[in-house]
Amino acid sequence: MRREGSALHGFGVVTLKEIADHFTSILVVVLVVLVVATAIAVVRGAVDQIKEITAEDPFLFLRLFTRGAPIPLVALLSFLVPLFAIGLGFDSVNGEHNRRTLSRILAQPIYRDALLFGKFAAGLFTLSVSLIVLWLLVIGLGLLGLGVPPNAEEMARALVLLVVTMVYAGFWFALALLCSVVFRSAATAALVALGLWLFLTILWPLFSPALADAVTTAGDVLGVLDTRQAFARLSPTVLFNEIVAVVLDPSVRSTQQSMLAALGLALIERGAIPDAPIPLLQSVLIVWPQIVGLVAGAILLFVAAYVVFQRQEVRA
Amino acid sequence: MNATVIEAKNLTKRYDGVAVVNGISFSVARGEIFGLLGPNGAGKTTTILMLLGLSDISDGQARVLGHDPAREPLAVKRQVGYLPDQIGFYDGLSAADNLRYTARLMGLERAEREQRISASLGHVGLADVADNRVSTFSRGMRQRLGVAEILMKEAQIAILDEPTSGLDPQATVELLEIIRDLKKRGVSVLLSSHLLERVQSVCDRVALFNQGKIALIGTVSELGREVLGGGFRVEVEAEGQGLAERIAAIPGVQQVEPAGANRLRLLATGDVRPEAAAAVVAAGGRLLRLSVEEPSLEAIYSRYFQTHEGELHAT
Numbered sequence: 001m002r003r004e005g006s007a008l009h010g011f012g013v014v015t016l017k018e019i020a021d022h023f024t025s026i027l028v029v030v031l032v033v034l035v036v037a038t039a040i041a042v043v044r045g046a047v048d049q050i051k052e053i054t055a056e057d058p059f060l061f062l063r064l065f066t067r068g069a070p071i072p073l074v075a076l077l078s079f080l081v082p083l084f085a086i087g088l089g090f091d092s093v094n095g096e097h098n099r100r101t102l103s104r105i106l107a108q109p110i111y112r113d114a115l116l117f118g119k120f121a122a123g124l125f126t127l128s129v130s131l132i133v134l135w136l137l138v139i140g141l142g143l144l145g146l147g148v149p150p151n152a153e154e155m156a157r158a159l160v161l162l163v164v165t166m167v168y169a170g171f172w173f174a175l176a177l178l179c180s181v182v183f184r185s186a187a188t189a190a191l192v193a194l195g196l197w198l199f200l201t202i203l204w205p206l207f208s209p210a211l212a213d214a215v216t217t218a219g220d221v222l223g224v225l226d227t228r229q230a231f232a233r234l235s236p237t238v239l240f241n242e243i244v245a246v247v248l249d250p251s252v253r254s255t256q257q258s259m260l261a262a263l264g265l266a267l268i269e270r271g272a273i274p275d276a277p278i279p280l281l282q283s284v285l286i287v288w289p290q291i292v293g294l295v296a297g298a299i300l301l302f303v304a305a306y307v308v309f310q311r312q313e314v315r316a
Numbered sequence: 317m318n319a320t321v322i323e324a325k326n327l328t329k330r331y332d333g334v335a336v337v338n339g340i341s342f343s344v345a346r347g348e349i350f351g352l353l354g355p356n357g358a359g360k361t362t363t364i365l366m367l368l369g370l371s372d373i374s375d376g377q378a379r380v381l382g383h384d385p386a387r388e389p390l391a392v393k394r395q396v397g398y399l400p401d402q403i404g405f406y407d408g409l410s411a412a413d414n415l416r417y418t419a420r421l422m423g424l425e426r427a428e429r430e431q432r433i434s435a436s437l438g439h440v441g442l443a444d445v446a447d448n449r450v451s452t453f454s455r456g457m458r459q460r461l462g463v464a465e466i467l468m469k470e471a472q473i474a475i476l477d478e479p480t481s482g483l484d485p486q487a488t489v490e491l492l493e494i495i496r497d498l499k500k501r502g503v504s505v506l507l508s509s510h511l512l513e514r515v516q517s518v519c520d521r522v523a524l525f526n527q528g529k530i531a532l533i534g535t536v537s538e539l540g541r542e543v544l545g546g547g548f549r550v551e552v553e554a555e556g557q558g559l560a561e562r563i564a565a566i567p568g569v570q571q572v573e574p575a576g577a578n579r580l581r582l583l584a585t586g587d588v589r590p591e592a593a594a595a596v597v598a599a600g601g602r603l604l605r606l607s608v609e610e611p612s613l614e615a616i617y618s619r620y621f622q623t624h625e626g627e628l629h630a631t
Contacts, residue, residue, distance in 0.1 A: 005390040013420040024408075100404025104462070106370055107398035108421040109390045314370050315361055 010110030014118025015125070018092075022126040027087050031130050034080075039137035042073045047145035058277065061150035062157055062248045064142040073138060074244045077165055078237050082172040082201065085127055086193045089176025091186035092119045093309065098186065103314045116309050120177060120302060127169040135162045153250075156280050160247050167294050168240045172197070174301035181305045181312065201237040208232045229256065239294050243287040250277035254286065321346050321473055321504045322367060326376035329362050337362050338528035339376065344473075344506055349499050351515050352508040353613070354525025360508035361401060363525075364475055367506075368398055381472060394422070397466025401477040401508075403458055407451035411442055411461050414450055418465055436467035440494060456487030463494050466503075474498050476507040480514050492518050512613040524617065531620060540611025541585055543620050549609040550582040551575065552592050556601020566591045578604065 022028050046068035050060060057063065065073045093116070096102040106112060139158065143149065150158070175196060179189040208231040216227040232238045242255045254260075284291075322344040329337040337359040344350040352360045365371035367378055369389030378384065383391040405414045412433055419429040437446045440460040445453070453461065459479060466474045479495065480488045495518050498505055509515045515522075516536055524532040524539070532539050537548070552563065555578050563580060564572045568591075571583040582588065589606050596603045 004388045009390070009423075010421045013417070017417055017420075021408075099406070100400065100402050101406060103365075103370065103400040104398065104403060104405075104465070105418070105421065107368055107393055107396070107400070108418055109394040109423070110421050111390070313365075315365060 005109075005111075007111045007113040008117065010108070010114040011118050011121070014110075014115055015121045018119050018122030019125055022088060022122060027084075028126060028130075031084055031087075032133070035130055035134045036137065038073075038076060038080075039134055039141060042068045042071075042076065043138055043141040043145055045070070046072070047142065050146065059154055059157075059250060060146060060148055061139075061142060061154040064138060064146075065158070065161060066244075066248050074161070074241075074248065078168070078240050078244070079201065081127070081131075081165060081169045082197045082237075084130070085123070085169050085172035086176040086190070086197060088123050088126060089119075089173045090180055090190040090193050092123070092177060093180040093305075094184050094186050094189055095180070097184060106314055112310055113306075116177075116181075116306055120174065123173045123177070124166070124170050127173060128166050131162060131165050131169065153280060157247055157250070157283070160280070160284060161244060164240065164243050164247065164291060164294070167291070167298060168236065171236050171294055171298040171301065174298045174305065178301050178305040178308070181309045200235040204235040205232055205238060208234070225256065225260075233290070233293070236294060236297055239290045243290045243294075246283050246287045247280075250280075250283060252283070252286075253278060255290070319345050320379075321381055322350075322506060323379040324363070324367070324376070325378075327363065327366060327373065327378055328375035329359070329366060329371065330374040335374075336528055337366070340523075340525075340528075340530045341376075342523050342530060342533055344504055346504055347499060347502055348520045349495065349505040349507065349518055351519035351522040352506065352525060353510070353512060353515065353522050353617070354531075355510055358525035359528040360525055361477055364398075364477055364506070364508060368393065368396060368475065395471055396473045396475060397469045397471030399459070399462040399466060399474070399476040399479055401481070403462040405450040405453075405458060405461060408449065410447045410449055411437065411453070411464075412446040414461065415465055415468055419468060422469060432468045432470070436464040437461075439467055439497075440464045441490075454487075456483050456490065459483065459487070459491055460494065463491070463498075466498070471503065473504045473506065476505065478509055479507055480509060480511055488514055512617055516613040522613070524620065526621070526624075531624070532616075536613055536616070537586070537611060539613075539616050543616045543623075544611055548582075548584045548587055548611070550584055550588055550592060551605070551607045551609070552580045552582065552596065552603075553578055553605035554580075554596045554601045554603045556596060556599050559596060559599055559601055562595045562599050563592055566595060 043064060046064045049067045050057075050063050093102075096105065105115065135158070139150070176189070176193045179193040180186070183189040183192060209228045212228040212231040213224065216224050218224050218227060233242075246252045246255060320343045322342075324343070325341050326339045327337060327341070328335055328339050340359075340363065342350075352363065354360055362371060366373050367380055367385055369385035369392050373386050378386070380392045381395055385392045405411075406417070409417070415433045415437070416429065419433060424432065434443065434446070437443050440463050442457060442460055442464060445457070450458065450461070463474075474495075476495070479491055483491060492514070495505060495507070507515060507519070519536070521533070521535050522539070523530045532542065534542070540548075552559070560572050560574070560580055563569060563582060566584075566588055568585045568588050569582050570585065573581050575581040582592065587608055589608055593603055593606055
């Protein structure tokens, strides 16, 4: 059965309305304040540390993202981005239900697709704008603090970080959107989304090694480590952290390097010079599966939300 | 243009195998006010949602302005205005901004949009509060804003789901006046309600819903005749000789009984007031008072369900 007209008719209207809603909401005001405060605090901490320890680091600028007291910027991102994505998305569809605007809007000549796509695009846009602001602030303040301009390679890597963080935000926003479609009560949707966030970000990395050990049949240490890592990667936060660790440090050649180092082992590669930097493309290739995994996860969640929303009854 | 704007044939909606709307058929003519009446949960809203293409049709067919709502929902939704039960607006936006958003979704150009918004808000008496937030609006004002949206759309059909529920008497009267006005503009109106006496006055024809089926369909007086057996009760107060016989001879009068001094109570199949007046005058009598008591939908409804209660429990 072919539908008449474009599924995306009205998409732009919905997106603009949602963006306007986001930018006038108190949540985004808090977000912007927090972004500015974070940028200032983190960069100050990082600059102090970088000045002390790394005199001849060729990738001084990247340390802005990975060093810093009390918490490096990327760790903060992996923690806060989900929280804001959930905050923006948890009531986007059930809120329309509860305000009883949904049936009135859907009685206009648009498909449901336009509404859901518009909401997703607007959420992603809002999160992206906040991330870009943060990114520019960090780089600008870093320039002032360090007095050293970044080279092209560093800028390229920082840009990859920005894009990956947007994808990461998209994953959590899609999760929040799914919850807002499935649960009619905004409070339930928020609690479920936050529960999943807590589980995937904090609990899963703690429990997955034990689970992996229980199911693994590998006899050697490396085999067990592989299984553990495979289990841990079910968490998007673990994927994000792996990507960040490789992209922001050109000397890292494997996502297992830090794990091996913790065991006192070194990554043995034929013909490789230890700690020599590798080109950006190589770094990206190492974590390409993780990047694809994050994108796929976001798409899967969105598709699930889409399917449920299409089949849902509009009546309250 | 054809005379029928909405046609439902054997329309059925099933949830998990249970028929909520069970094979209903009706049609609405252009410029008509058609009422879907019945208790809550009888399937009125589900029927409306199917006609709008907002809910899948399990079985049967629907045609709205010649379009199939399941296959061409956009064509239907472009020409049909919908006022949902318990209408909601974005509370943080002004009345005009709420309409602007839906006008954009309709794809109206800017100049056209602004002109239609101010015209429609003026028409429902909300021009003064156009820039006020909807959160400050009363329920009646929200309903009127919903009607303004339909006017702005220049819809050919207005579908109103429980338009008067929760309104105070004054707001109800205002809203019914607006509905009559829609009809004057040539808009066909399909409205649903469980408040019978309020909508009786505006509906040209009604369909009585009962457990997913249409129990009765027709004009109020037709239903009155069918259910109550002769709908109209006319009271004649006149002085004169042999009036009872003359009036009893009028076609359509089924029964004449005295009701006090100079008073006659007639039971008729139609409104026989003109004929009764002529009969009194012809007999040289003095006509003092003439009144008609139309069959009330409430009476039809309760009588119908009394007589069919046994069947209902059996099914």
